[in-house]
Amino acid sequence: MNKKIDIIGAGIAGLTAAITLARDGYAVTVFEQHADVGYRFNNDFQGLENWSSKIDIMQELASMGISLNFDYTPYSNGLIFTSRGQAISMQSRIPIFYLVCRGSNSETLDYALRRQAEECGVVIKFGKRIETHDGRAIIATGPKAGDIIAAGITFKTDSPDMAAVVFDDSMAPKGYGYLLVRRGKGTIASVIFREFRKASHYLTMCQELFKSRLTLDIREPKKFGGFGNFFMRKYQNRNNKLYVGEAAGFQDYLWGFGMRYAFRSGYLAAKSIIEESDYDMAWKRNLRPSLETSVVNRYLFERLGQRGYHYFANKLSTGEPVDILGKNYNPSLVKRLLSGVAVKIYTSRVKNRECNHVDCTCVWCTCAKNGQLGVFGN
Numbered sequence: 505m506n507k508k509i510d511i512i513g514a515g516i517a518g519l520t521a522a523i524t525l526a527r528d529g530y531a532v533t534v535f536e537q538h539a540d541v542g543y544r545f546n547n548d549f550q551g552l553e554n555w556s557s558k559i560d561i562m563q564e565l566a567s568m569g570i571s572l573n574f575d576y577t578p579y580s581n582g583l584i585f586t587s588r589g590q591a592i593s594m595q596s597r598i599p600i601f602y603l604v605c606r607g608s609n610s611e612t613l614d615y616a617l618r619r620q621a622e623e624c625g626v627v628i629k630f631g632k633r634i635e636t637h638d639g640r641a642i643i644a645t646g647p648k649a650g651d652i653i654a655a656g657i658t659f660k661t662d663s664p665d666m667a668a669v670v671f672d673d674s675m676a677p678k679g680y681g682y683l684l685v686r687r688g689k690g691t692i693a694s695v696i697f698r699e700f701r702k703a704s705h706y707l708t709m710c711q712e713l714f715k716s717r718l719t720l721d722i723r724e725p726k727k728f729g730g731f732g733n734f735f736m737r738k739y740q741n742r743n744n745k746l747y748v749g750e751a752a753g754f755q756d757y758l759w760g761f762g763m764r765y766a767f768r769s770g771y772l773a774a775k776s777i778i779e780e781s782d783y784d785m786a787w788k789r790n791l792r793p794s795l796e797t798s799v800v801n802r803y804l805f806e807r808l809g810q811r812g813y814h815y816f817a818n819k820l821s822t823g824e825p826v827d828i829l830g831k832n833y834n835p836s837l838v839k840r841l842l843s844g845v846a847v848k849i850y851t852s853r854v855k856n857r858e859c860n861h862v863d864c865t866c867v868w869c870t871c872a873k874n875g876q877l878g879v880f881g882n
């Protein structure tokens with residue numbers, strides 16, 4: 505058996521696969537188009553959600569063999585704003601999420617994964633964009649299309665650590681705005697599912713809201729943007745290539761919490777190579793039910809409207825947020841039945857899915873310019 509494998513893309517999914525395979529004795533080479541890991545991010549804060557499973561995410565990562573050698577901070581409470589203006593507080597008995605930093609600096613999750621991979625012998629070839637690949641490989645190239653857009657700022661601040669979210673279509677159409685502060689640094693972003701051209705406007709609205717309603721000073725703001733991609737494919741093992749992370753469409757349709765999917769799919773793909781088992785069976789068993797649930801959640805969330813957001817916020821405030829979110833993220837028969845319809849409604853901006861592989865140069869903005877794409881949800 506040839507214990508040698510190439511991985512395209514050094515994001516969470518690719519590096520998780522690399523670490524798992526290298527620990528099993530594989531000679532792993534990762535090809536990354538940029539000069540370092542984390543180029544897609546801006547040293548902004550993200551949340552590793554802790555509600556979609558009864559198993560704590562940090563415990564889950566440890567059980568996959570991922571060392572917790574990165575900065576992470578549990579957040580068990582936060583504020584929710586809606587169009588009615590008042591701050592609704594939520595408090596949980598266990599962490600709702602763990603805040604991590606994304607990007608290239610030494611505090612980031614991405615840098616920590618790079619270090620782990622290199623320590624176990626993975627060779628990462630930076631500045632190598634792979635257009636085609638003939639042999640066996642894991643494809644971990646991230647999103648190709650913008651079905652969801654985030655516009656944000658990172659900043660310095662003297663404000664205390666805090667987390668806040670806003671559900672209000674005038675600040676983030678069909679999405680949400682968020683504020684995360686930890687140890688003198690902060691991130692604000694508006695995550696939108698509509699009206700992409702007005703992303704800057706929505707970011708300004710979120711910024712104004714958080715500044716006016718919270719004791720928040722913002723110094724040295726730096727703008728950033730990002731996007732995520734949603735699509736469903738029947739097979740993720742094609743032409744001797746295993747697709748993982750957002751390259752496989754593994755994303756949370758509801759709010760874009762894709763990191764847990766990236767870890768899980770990278771791990772599952774690596775395990776299937778090590779155990780010579782069926783990767784398609786593994787992701788269908790472990791990831792598809794929650795993917796289908798998330799597309800139904802998106803369908804339902806888009807129908808809530810301003811009053812519905814307020815009702816939902818109050819529910820989170822009066823109950824146990826992790827349980828309420830967990831219940832919504834967990835598969836049920838009704839959601840399973842609805843998912844067939846919802847998947848058809850929420851088709852990706854990448855219309856030709858066959859082009860969504862490693863030798864595809866069709867990035868999302870080019871597609872949009874060609875006018876080939878429908879608007880997400882329309």
Ligand SMILES: Cc1cc2nc3c(=O)[nH]c(=O)nc-3n(C[C@H](O)[C@H](O)[C@H](O)COP(=O)(O)OP(=O)(O)OC[C@H]3O[C@@H](n4cnc5c(N)ncnc54)[C@H](O)[C@@H]3O)c2cc1C
Nearest residue numbers: 513515516517537550551634645646730749750761762763
């Ligand atoms: C602004 C923003 C905020 C987010 N917030 C959250 C959050 O709070 N919680 C959460 O769970 N998720 C969040 N997400 C989503 C999450 O970051 C992603 O789902 C996750 O990082 C996907 O990991 P990945 O490994 O699949 O892809 P990526 O992280 O995109 O990694 C892909 C890598 O492949 C490289 N690559 C691409 N093509 C090639 C090629 N042809 N050759 C070589 N290299 C290539 C890229 O340069 C990149 O390094 C957010 C995303 C954005 C943009």
